[in-house]
Amino acid sequence: MTHxxxxxxxxxxxxxxxxxxxxxxxxxxxxxVHAIVGENGAGKSTLIRILGGVFRxxxxxxxxxxxxxxxxxxxxxxxxxxxxxxxxLRLVPALSIAENIALGDLPVRRLGPVALVDRARMRExxxxxxxxxxxxxxxxxxxxxxxxAERQLVAIAKALRRRCRIFVLDExxxxxxxxxxxxLFAVLARMQARGxxxxxxxxxxxxxxxxxxxxxxxxxxxxxxxxxRGAFSVHDLVATMTGRAAEDVVTAPVPPGKxxxxxxxxxxxxxxxxxxxxxxxxxxxxxxAGAMIRRLFGxxxxxxxxxxxxxxxxxxxxxxxxxxxxxMVPGERALGLVMNLSVRDNILLPxxxxxxxYGIIDSAAGDRIVAELxxxxxxxxxxxxxxAGALSGGNQQKVILAKWLARxxxxxxxxxxxxxxDVAAKAQIHELIRDFVTRGGGALIHSSDLGELARLCDxxxxxxxxxxxxxxxxAQGFDEPRLRAAIGG
Amino acid sequence: xxxxxKRLNLAGHMPLISLIVLCAVTALLTDRFLSPLNLTxxxxxxxxxxxxxxGMTFVIVGGGFDLSVGSTAALAGCVAxxxxxxxxxxxxxxxxxxxxxxxxxxxxxxxxxxxxxxxITTLGTMVLVRGVVFLITGGAPVAGETGLPDAFVAFGSxxxxxxxxxxxxxxxxxxxxxxxxxATPYGRRIYATGGGREAAYLSGVPVRRVIASxxxxxxxxxxxxxxxxxxRLQSGQxxxxxxxxxxxxxxxxxxxxxxxxxxxxxYKSVIGVFIMIVLGNALNLLNVDSYWQRVAVxxxxxxxxxxxxxxxxxxx
Numbered sequence: 063m064t065h066x067x068x069x070x071x072x073x074x075x076x077x078x079x080x081x082x083x084x085x086x087x088x089x090x091x092x093x094x095v096h097a098i099v100g101e102n103g104a105g106k107s108t109l110i111r112i113l114g115g116v117f118r119x120x121x122x123x124x125x126x127x128x129x130x131x132x133x134x135x136x137x138x139x140x141x142x143x144x145x146x147x148x149x150x151l152r153l154v155p156a157l158s159i160a161e162n163i164a165l166g167d168l169p170v171r172r173l174g175p176v177a178l179v180d181r182a183r184m185r186e187x188x189x190x191x192x193x194x195x196x197x198x199x200x201x202x203x204x205x206x207x208x209x210x211a212e213r214q215l216v217a218i219a220k221a222l223r224r225r226c227r228i229f230v231l232d233e234x235x236x237x238x239x240x241x242x243x244x245x246l247f248a249v250l251a252r253m254q255a256r257g258x259x260x261x262x263x264x265x266x267x268x269x270x271x272x273x274x275x276x277x278x279x280x281x282x283x284x285x286x287x288x289x290x291r292g293a294f295s296v297h298d299l300v301a302t303m304t305g306r307a308a309e310d311v312v313t314a315p316v317p318p319g320k321x322x323x324x325x326x327x328x329x330x331x332x333x334x335x336x337x338x339x340x341x342x343x344x345x346x347x348x349x350x351a352g353a354m355i356r357r358l359f360g361x362x363x364x365x366x367x368x369x370x371x372x373x374x375x376x377x378x379x380x381x382x383x384x385x386x387x388x389x390m391v392p393g394e395r396a397l398g399l400v401m402n403l404s405v406r407d408n409i410l411l412p413x414x415x416x417x418x419x420y421g422i423i424d425s426a427a428g429d430r431i432v433a434e435l436x437x438x439x440x441x442x443x444x445x446x447x448x449x450a451g452a453l454s455g456g457n458q459q460k461v462i463l464a465k466w467l468a469r470x471x472x473x474x475x476x477x478x479x480x481x482x483x484d485v486a487a488k489a490q491i492h493e494l495i496r497d498f499v500t501r502g503g504g505a506l507i508h509s510s511d512l513g514e515l516a517r518l519c520d521x522x523x524x525x526x527x528x529x530x531x532x533x534x535x536x537a538q539g540f541d542e543p544r545l546r547a548a549i550g551g
Numbered sequence: 552x553x554x555x556x557k558r559l560n561l562a563g564h565m566p567l568i569s570l571i572v573l574c575a576v577t578a579l580l581t582d583r584f585l586s587p588l589n590l591t592x593x594x595x596x597x598x599x600x601x602x603x604x605x606g607m608t609f610v611i612v613g614g615g616f617d618l619s620v621g622s623t624a625a626l627a628g629c630v631a632x633x634x635x636x637x638x639x640x641x642x643x644x645x646x647x648x649x650x651x652x653x654x655x656x657x658x659x660x661x662x663x664x665x666x667x668x669x670x671i672t673t674l675g676t677m678v679l680v681r682g683v684v685f686l687i688t689g690g691a692p693v694a695g696e697t698g699l700p701d702a703f704v705a706f707g708s709x710x711x712x713x714x715x716x717x718x719x720x721x722x723x724x725x726x727x728x729x730x731x732x733x734a735t736p737y738g739r740r741i742y743a744t745g746g747g748r749e750a751a752y753l754s755g756v757p758v759r760r761v762i763a764s765x766x767x768x769x770x771x772x773x774x775x776x777x778x779x780x781x782x783r784l785q786s787g788q789x790x791x792x793x794x795x796x797x798x799x800x801x802x803x804x805x806x807x808x809x810x811x812x813x814x815x816x817x818y819k820s821v822i823g824v825f826i827m828i829v830l831g832n833a834l835n836l837l838n839v840d841s842y843w844q845r846v847a848v849x850x851x852x853x854x855x856x857x858x859x860x861x862x863x864x865x866x867x
Contacts, residue, residue, distance in 0.1 A: 381755035400747035402813045412754040414736035
């Protein structure tokens with residue numbers, strides 16, 4: 063009998079008290095596309111990392127071609143033929159396409175004792191593997207000059223040359239246009255025809271319905287359903303994924319209060335944020351929605367004019383925005399925290415003046431602020447002297463929130479506040495944002511998790527190519543598919 | 552957990568432990584090491600370098616680098632001597648320090664506001680400033696016809712409470728500047744800027760101004776060192792201070808600072824200076840050939856940095 067290309071049996075993974083995966087069974091056959099869907103935090107990324115050798119499962123086994131495998135590192139997974147194509151591609155932009163494809167296994171030619179790169183063979187091999195994908199660029203072109211969609215194909219070609227036969231594609235279409243998506247699907251079909259197994263992770267359920275032979279739905283770290291082609295539709299995938307979505311919806315919208323902030327983040331459309339209001343910015347990767355958050359915070363190159371409580375202010379520097387009562391949680395946590403400083407120092411960083419007297423830091427006052435906030439936002443472990451870099455992603459994000467909450471700011475700007483953090487921490491952060499808003503603050507959130515926006519926001523602005531293209535109001539009702547349509551995904 | 556935190560504490564004191572071990576071993580190998588004369592010598596030799604290393608610590612903690620300190624010290628020494636001959640000691644001292652701060656300010660502007668790489672910028676100022684020193688002195692030592700004022704020369708060799716004036720300077724500066732680094736918002740902003748420039752910027756820290764200011768400190772302290780050097784040499788020496796930048800950087804790294812910024816302590820950098828000076832002293836006392844001394848010192852610097860790297864975990 064033939065074995066599936068890859069199989070997971072009873073895979074369990076804990077992070078502290080959180081169960082990221084609880085006994086997941088999964089398999090993908092040769093020439094099959096098996097999709098994995100689920101909300102953020104459902105366990106998709108943990109599953110991908112286990113397949114990719116980044117994490118070791120606490121329990122359960124991985125089989126490749128029927129043989130049990132243990133991956134001690136990503137290198138082992140690749141050696142076993144499993145390759146992950148992540149959203150951020152690991153290519154060297156300064157090198158050519160051919161060099162990138164050959165990197166790590168350069169063809170060499172011996173000249174006596176000297177090994178030289180066999181450039182002709184490198185080109186030839188790159189050309190051959192690219193042709194397999196029906197993608198025929200000049201292999202000497204620098205990768206930096208390629209659009210994202212083509213870099214992605216280079217990454218796939220690189221893995222194919224290494225004889226990887228099990229591909230894990232993580233949100234491969236998040237940054238692609240419609241035409242590019244069609245080309246990617248054509249490439250996947252060719253790979254499939256050659257017996258490659260494809261594990262396809264996506265938020266875009268219509269794509270999943272279009273290309274997947276089977277689909278596994280994860281919810282809270284468990285397999286909520288596994289269906290074969292024809293037996294699932296976008297509608298029932300959503301129902302299976304969300305499960306308890308109904309109880310998550312904010313009930314009884316609070317009437318918004320006074321105007322806190324007014325600005326034109328795209329230079330044209332006016333955005334007005336009121337007290338007790340959460341506004342979402344939805345957009346595809348590269349739509350400019352994240353850049354709008356930075357601009358409103360004075361962190362873009364050009365200065366921005368923002369009306370705060372009816373008074374126009376010019377922000378040239380984040381310090382101006384902070385002085386006006388605005389805080390920002392940036393998309394990458396590394397940008398929000400100084401990783402080698404302690405949790406305490408990070409929380410106090412924007413608040414140094416407030417915790418100083420006569421230009422000297424008042425340690426006791428600082429300790430009080432820090433202790434209060436660590437308890438409020440529930441940072442664990444409760445050790446203020448710990449390096450921020452030593453905390454988990456969710457706790458790091460809470461530290462970033464804490465440093466702004468310490469200032470009693472009026473407006474919170476958030477860019478992907480829950481990206482890559484576990485379910486429990488995510489729920490806590492949503493709770494903190496809601497608390498902040500209930501107490502009279504206003505929040506503007508950019509997130510690529512449309513479900514998150516649908517749940518948290520009173521209003522969502524759809525951003526396309528740096529412009530606010532549409533405004534959707536909760537009163538009109540919005541859900542993920544509707545938001546998806548508005549942003550052009 | 553308990554064990555881990557203890558181990559970390561020990562790791563944090565590696566520079567001090569190394570210095571103590573170095574002193575102990577040297578004392579065992581030669582009885583001249585612990586003689587009062589030799590110890591005084593070590594203190595005096597360390598004093599000028601300690602002042603420069605403190606300035607370098609500001610820059611390195613802020614995520615930068617300064618190669619121009621040796622030239623700046625020479626310039627400050629010569630300018631101080633020239634002004635002193637005409638306008639008195641106080642004016643000379645102030646002029647020397649201001650000239651140093653001015654060089655640092657220029658470095659800071661170019662690095663922080665134009666975004667030029669600190670290595671290249673200060674390599675440029677290192678050469679440029681040295682040229683200026685030779686231009687204004689004509690290459691000859693500055694001591695006037697009758698020498699520098701007696702009181703100034705006395706400062707270079709005199710003592711207060713049995714300790715050389717030259718040693719009091721870094722001792723007092725260390726106390727004052729440690730306070731600035733650790734107890735003022737400004738000091739914490741230097742650490743934040745060096746440790747994560749973008750994160751500091753998004754927390755409202757004026758990172759460019761902070762970075763520029765670290766070079767001003769570094770230049771001003773190089774100026775102080777230059778004035779001390781002039782007092783000790785009883786003249787402004789245009790060739791003084793060569794390779795000081797390298798010794799200072801080595802001392803700061805020996806003191807556990809990270810060249811990528813955000814880590815480092817003034818007192819540890821001073822310990823680093825002691826390690827460098829005691830090592831040289833020990834090799835001298837043990838009659839190690841001076842060419843071999845250089846080899847040994849170079850190897851120690853690399854070994855210290857490598858040990859630090861191993862301890863803080865290897866990635867890649």
